[in-house]
Structure formats: C-alpha cells, structure tokens
Amino acid sequence: MRSSLRLRAGLLSLAIFAAFLLLWQVAVGGIAKTEAMDPEYAALMGQSATTGKSAMPGPLDVGATIWKHLKDPFYDRGPNDKGIGIQLGYSIGRVALGYLLAVAVAIPIGFMIGMSPLMSQALDPYIQILKPVSPLAWMPLALYTIKDSSLSAIFVIFICSIWPMLINTVFGVASTRREWLNVARTLEVGPVRRAFTVILPAAAPTILTGMRISIGIAWLVIVAAEMLVGGTGIGYFVWNEWNNLSITNVITSILVIGLVGMVLDQMLARAQRLVTFPE
Amino acid sequence: MSKLLPFVRRSGSTAPDQNAGTKRMSSSEKFISIEGIARRYPAPGGKQTTIFENLWLPMRRGEFVCMIGHSGCGKTTVLNILAGLEAPSEGVVIVDGKAIEGTSLDRAVIFQGHALLPWRTVLGNVAYAVSSRWRKAPKAEVEERAKKAIATVGLAGSEHKRPSELSGGMKQRVGIARALSIDPKILLMDEPFSALDALTRGTLQDEVRRICVETGQTVFMITHDVDEAIYLADRIVLMTNGPEAKVAEIVENPLPKDRDRTQLHHAPGYYAIRNHLIDFLVTRSKTMRDAMPASYDPRHPSVVRPSLSEADAAAIGSEPPAKRA
Numbered sequence: 001m002r003s004s005l006r007l008r009a010g011l012l013s014l015a016i017f018a019a020f021l022l023l024w025q026v027a028v029g030g031i032a033k034t035e036a037m038d039p040e041y042a043a044l045m046g047q048s049a050t051t052g053k054s055a056m057p058g059p060l061d062v063g064a065t066i067w068k069h070l071k072d073p074f075y076d077r078g079p080n081d082k083g084i085g086i087q088l089g090y091s092i093g094r095v096a097l098g099y100l101l102a103v104a105v106a107i108p109i110g111f112m113i114g115m116s117p118l119m120s121q122a123l124d125p126y127i128q129i130l131k132p133v134s135p136l137a138w139m140p141l142a143l144y145t146i147k148d149s150s151l152s153a154i155f156v157i158f159i160c161s162i163w164p165m166l167i168n169t170v171f172g173v174a175s176t177r178r179e180w181l182n183v184a185r186t187l188e189v190g191p192v193r194r195a196f197t198v199i200l201p202a203a204a205p206t207i208l209t210g211m212r213i214s215i216g217i218a219w220l221v222i223v224a225a226e227m228l229v230g231g232t233g234i235g236y237f238v239w240n241e242w243n244n245l246s247i248t249n250v251i252t253s254i255l256v257i258g259l260v261g262m263v264l265d266q267m268l269a270r271a272q273r274l275v276t277f278p279e
Numbered sequence: 280m281s282k283l284l285p286f287v288r289r290s291g292s293t294a295p296d297q298n299a300g301t302k303r304m305s306s307s308e309k310f311i312s313i314e315g316i317a318r319r320y321p322a323p324g325g326k327q328t329t330i331f332e333n334l335w336l337p338m339r340r341g342e343f344v345c346m347i348g349h350s351g352c353g354k355t356t357v358l359n360i361l362a363g364l365e366a367p368s369e370g371v372v373i374v375d376g377k378a379i380e381g382t383s384l385d386r387a388v389i390f391q392g393h394a395l396l397p398w399r400t401v402l403g404n405v406a407y408a409v410s411s412r413w414r415k416a417p418k419a420e421v422e423e424r425a426k427k428a429i430a431t432v433g434l435a436g437s438e439h440k441r442p443s444e445l446s447g448g449m450k451q452r453v454g455i456a457r458a459l460s461i462d463p464k465i466l467l468m469d470e471p472f473s474a475l476d477a478l479t480r481g482t483l484q485d486e487v488r489r490i491c492v493e494t495g496q497t498v499f500m501i502t503h504d505v506d507e508a509i510y511l512a513d514r515i516v517l518m519t520n521g522p523e524a525k526v527a528e529i530v531e532n533p534l535p536k537d538r539d540r541t542q543l544h545h546a547p548g549y550y551a552i553r554n555h556l557i558d559f560l561v562t563r564s565k566t567m568r569d570a571m572p573a574s575y576d577p578r579h580p581s582v583v584r585p586s587l588s589e590a591d592a593a594a595i596g597s598e599p600p601a602k603r604a
Contacts (some may be wrong), residue, residue, distance in 0.1 A: 129604045179394035188383065277398040279442075
C-alpha cells in the first residue's frame with residue numbers, strides 16, 4: 001500500500017508538472033497574425049507585435065537556457081557575464097561564512113544564557129528587540145562601518161542567522177530535564193563534562209531546529225542582500241538579468257535558488273535526525 | 280507453632296506495644312544519622328510553609344529502611360536531602376561520621392522515573408556512571424564493570440539497546456544497575472517501582488532484595504506500597520501527613536530476614552504489621568499530626584514491633600493453601 005501511494009503521488013506530481021508546462025506554453029504562445037505591417041517594421045517590433053506572442057518566455061525557451069547554463073556553468077567573461085555556477089558559488093560561500101560565524105557565536109552564548117536564569121532575563125529584552133529587525137536594515141550600518149560590500153553581505157547573513165539559533169539554544173538548554181541534571185549531580189559530574197555529556201545531547205535536537213530555521217532565512221536573505229550590494233552572487237545575477245530583460249535567466253535563477261535552498265534544508269534535516277533521540 | 284512463640288510471648292494484644300523493642304541505637308551503630316532536619320519553603324504573604332521539621336532518624340550499616348507516608352509529607356524531600364540534591368533549611372545529615380555537603384558518589388540514587396539518558400545505550404548509561412566514579416579508569420575496565428552491573432540485574436545481552444527499546448521494568452533495571460555499578464555506600468530509592476505493573480514490580484522487588492541481601496547494602500527507600508515495605512524493609516518509618524509532617528513512629532519488621540514474597544502473607548506477624556501500617560495510613564497519619572501524644576519526643580519517636588494478631592493466628596491456624604495441596 002505504501003509503495004503504491006508513493007507511486008501514485010509521483011505520477012500525480014508529473015501530471016501536474018505536464019499540465020503546468022502545457023498551460024504555460026499555450027499562455028505565452030502566439031495566437032495569430034495580429035495586423036499587417038511593413039515586414040521591416042515587423043522585424044523591428046518582434047513577435048509580440050506581429051503574432052501577439054507574449055514577451056514572457058515559454059517553457060521551451062527556459063529549457064534551452066537551463067541547458068545552456070548546465071553545459072557551461074563556470075565561465076567567466078568579465079564582471080557582468082559569469083556562469084550561474086560561479087554566481088551560486090559566491091552566494092553559497094557568503095552564506096556559509098556568515099552562517100558558520102553565527103553558529104560559533106549563537107551556540108556558546110545560547111548555552112551561557114540557557115544555563116543562567118539571570119542572564120536569560122537580563123538579555124531577553126535585547127533579543128526580543130533585535131530579533132524582528134529585517135536583516136537588510138543592518139546593511140547601511142554594515143556598509144558604513146565595514147566599508148566593504150562583500151563583507152557587509154556576510155555580516156547581514158550573520159545577523160539574520162543568529163537569532164533563531166540563539167533562541168533555540170537558550171530554550172533547548174534551559175529545558176534540559178531536571179532528572180538528567182540530577183543524574184549528573186549525583187554522579188559528581190563537573191560542569192564542563194555535564195555541559196557536553198548531558199546538556200548538549202539533550203538540547204541538540206532543539207539547537208538543530210534553530211540551525212535549520214537559520215539556514216532557510218540566510219538563503220532567503222542572501223538574494224536580497226546581493227541585489228543591494230551588487231558585484232557577484234546569485235542575487236546580483238537575478239537583478240542583472242532583469243536589467244538585461246532576460247526573463248529566461250530570471251526564471252532559471254528562481255529554479256536554481258529553490259533547488260539550492262532545498263538541498264541546504266535537507267542537509268540540516270539529516271543532521272537533525274542524527275541527533276534526535278527517541279524516548 | 281514453636282517458632283511463633285517469641286511473638287506470642289511478647290504481647291498478647293493486637294495493639295502495638297509501645298515498649299517493645301525501644302532500645303535506642305548507640306552512636307557507634309549509627310551509619311547514617313539524620314539530625315533535626317527541616318525543610319521550609321517561602322509561602323505567599325511573606326510566610327513560610329514547613330514541610331517537615333525536627334526530623335531525626337538514625338540508620339545502621341546494612342539496614343534496609345523504608346519511609347511511608349501520604350503525598351505531601353516530604354518523603355521525597357527527605358530522600359533528596361540524603362542524596363544532597365537539596366539542602367535542609369535546618370539540621371544536618373551525618374553519614375559515616377561526616378556531615379554531608381551536596382551530592383556524592385557514595386550515595387547512589389534510583390529515581391522514580393528511571394532517568395536514563397535516552398541518547399545512550401544501556402551500556403552507555405551504566406558506563407557513564409562508572410567513568411564518573413573511576414575517572415582515570417581505562418575504557419576496558421569501565422566497560423567490564425558496567426557489564427558486570429548489567430548482568431547483576433539480569434540484562435546481559437541488552438547492553439547495546441537504547442532505553443526507548445526497553446520495557447518500563449527493564450529501564451528501571453538499568454537504573455538499578457547504574458546505581459549499583461558505582462559501589463555506593465548507600466542506595467537511595469524514590470518509589471522506584473511505582474510506575475510498573477504488579478508482576479514486574481514483584482520480580483524487581485525480588486531482584487532488589489536479593490542484591491541487597493547479598494551485598495549488605497544500606498538502603499533508604501520511599502514507597503507508598505505497604506506490602507513492598509513489609510517485604511523489603513528491616514525498619515519502616517511512618518510519617519504523619521504534611522505540611523509540618525513528623526516521624527510518627529518507627530516500625531520494626533518482625534518478619535525473619537529470610538523472606539519469600541510468595542509466602543509472605545503466611546508468615547507469622549505479617550497481618551499484625553500490615554494492619555498496623557494500614558491503620559496508620561488510614562487514620563493515625565492524620566490524627567497524630569493534629570494531636571501528638573504528650574510523650575512524643577521527635578528525637579526518639581516510639582519504636583514499635585507489631586506482635587502476632589488474631590488475623591495472623593487465624594491464618595496460621597488454617598494451613599496455607601499452598602501447603603495443603
């Protein structure tokens with residue numbers, strides 16, 4: 001029964017995809033010759049004027065563009081013409097750097113706050129105020145102080161990734177079961193060993209949930225940040241192709257951004273499964 | 280009938296004899312001495328709620344003591360203070376000549392809800408305790424000790440299972456193995472079997488009794504199961520209802536050290552002690568809190584040794600059904 005459900009779901013998925021492509025093709029395809037005009041003028045105006053074809057590319061055009069990018073993802077022909085692989089590489093690099101920095105800061109600090117009710121209450125207002133700030137609002141401040149657009153993007157990733165991880169670490173650490181802590185106490189386990197052998201494993205699933213939320217937010221924010229700072233990256237690529245009026249490239253980027261985001265999320269989901277313990 | 284005679288001779292009445300067996304424990308006998316401890320919590324309105332106060336209790340080495348009382352009388356608090364998990368508001372606990380300060384590996388706790396670390400295997404859980412006791416021991420020695428403790432509770436072969444794969448009884452066995460693995464001077468048990476079904480509880484009681492008799496372990500156990508207390512304990516401490524609970528009396532178990540759980544209810548003296556305990560829980564735990572007898576001395580609560588009751592005589596008079604068959 002289980003495999004048949006998966007099979008049917010897969011078939012349905014494919015059917016939806018096919019229907020979508022068909023609709024898309026029909027919607028953007030030409031209807032008929034619209035009006036008679038001078039052939040030279042018609043050539044100048046393009047298909048949208050002569051056959052009523054939409055300026056929106058069809059699935060076949062996008063398919064061709066994807067194929068082109070797949071064939072040569074890493075070319076570099078100057079600052080405004082780089083392969084999509086290179087642009088993605090820049091974005092992933094920035095996200096990785098900002099995110100890992102955030103991990104390195106949020107988890108130890110979260111541990112400290114979670115273990116101390118005093119710190120928890122003292123720092124709570126700051127966290128509550130800073131958490132809802134859109135990460136892009138930090139950008140001018142980052143550009144002014146860091147004076148480097150690429151580093152500013154990394155800082156923005158850092159600042160947006162830190163909050164979910166911090167809050168989840170605090171929560172996970174603070175809600176370590178009393179009985180497990182009592183086991184450590186009756187065994188005279190020292191504070192450092194207790195942190196690594198009891199609190200960390202107990203809080204790990206919650207911490208990983210925070211890390212998973214963070215990577216999702218970081219990948220959302222990098223596109224916007226790169227649109228602002230420009231130069232390189234998939235966000236810059238999207239904006240550049242919009243300026244080039246290359247809708248096929250924009251659609252391709254949307255697909256690629258979605259795929260990479262999914263992979264990042266799945267990686268964290270797998271890590272989460274590794275540290276989750278059944279009770 | 281001859282083996283009944285000591286009980287018959289002590290007292291003919293069904294009422295507990297206040298003078299029977301009241302000899303005080305000499306100070307050299309005291310292995311553990313709870314001396315005047317109290318536990319108070321701040322209550323709304325700047326007042327204080329006293330859970331219990333002026334609680335005195337000595338224990339001998341190798342003795343099995345059960346504490347019985349209704350919920351809210353502070354049984355668990357007494358155990359937590361003995362374990363060092365809580366500090367008393369007043370008074371001290373002296374173990375082996377030293378006042379206790381905080382927790383110690385000499386006092387192992389078996390928790391009510393097993394408290395196993397779910398991310399560790401059975402072996403991992405026990406080895407965690409062993410490596411805490413012997414910090415510098417090589418891994419092989421730690422595992423060997425852990426495996427020995429696991430075998431003692433009859434779980435050999437399940438070393439690599441996780442707690443989630445075990446039944447409730449098996450989990451509590453691991454909890455017992457973890458406590459035993461560190462060779463504690465005292466075993467503290469907080470209603471260890473209350474979450475288990477009757478059959479599993481019975482077998483685990485047998486195991487605990489066997490292990491404690493074999494190793495001469497000193498045990499302090501909290502329970503609200505009268506039969507469990509009668510089967511396991513040498514002495515049973517009765518607490519009045521809380522708040523402001525007191526040790527009402529200490530009941531000495533008249534049953535012989537060599538007990539068989541299945542034949543327990545045929546043992547002479549069984550009904551006397553059982554009726555005495557149940558009477559206490561039903562009525563006297565409340566009446567004694569409200570009005571303590573004038574002669575009550577919190578440092579030396581009366582020691583009671585229930586003597587043979589009519590019910591016992593009746594039970595023995597007609598041969599036990601098992602023997603008749």
